[in-house]
Amino acid sequence: MDDRPLLAVAHRAGNNLADLRAALAAGVDLVEADVHLYRGALEVRHRKAVGPHYYWEQWTEVTRRRSLVVPQLHEVLAVASGDPRLMFDLKGPSPAVAPTVAAALRAHAPGVPFAVCTKQWQMLDAFAGDPGAGRVLSAGDPLQLARLRGRLRRQRVYGVSIRLSLLTPAVVAELRRATDRVLAWPVDTEEALARARRIGVTGVISKNLPMLKAIVDSRIPVATTLV
Structure with a gap:
């Protein structure tokens, strides 16, 4: 370990x-934001657009855009106000x-460092000339992971983001030979966190903000009094 x-x-x-705001205040290392280009606007959402009037999220019902x-x-970016802890x-x-x-x-946000990730790795080329961009290659299924492992045997990268269920100790060890950042998702329970550590x-990508805050707080040395 x-x-x-x-x-x-x-x-x-x-x-x-x-x-x-809550995540930044909790002191997390990165805050993920999902970005879609829709009718010329960069919308920050995970839901998919279904025509001009609806959004759809897996496992939930269709929702009207106006709702x-x-x-x-x-x-x-205005809320972050120059904070470099954003991952798009x-x-x-x-x-x-x-x-x-x-x-x-x-x-x-000129000059502000950031991370950017995607499963469509060719998109990361748009940030190749930006020294502040940490480019993270994501994989969510076995085929993507196999392709990613092949690529990392030839090339070192800034970071990778992988579905936790795809990972084993041997695969993680292999990935870490080509990158310093192996992020696992979703890690929303203590059981998942224990597996990720094992x-x-x-790094872990989680919706469980109290758990993330506990991870951050555990890094702070406990003050001691010399008697």
């Missing part, structure tokens, strides 16, 4: 401005989301 402290990443907390408050990227997960079918996000970050990942 690795004794280094785990990175604490707040899963989807950047999709809601109040959750974003939800969906922030745009510039609003998220690029979503949707349009390859234009990547250069549009890159341009928006240069315009609204297999050796370097």
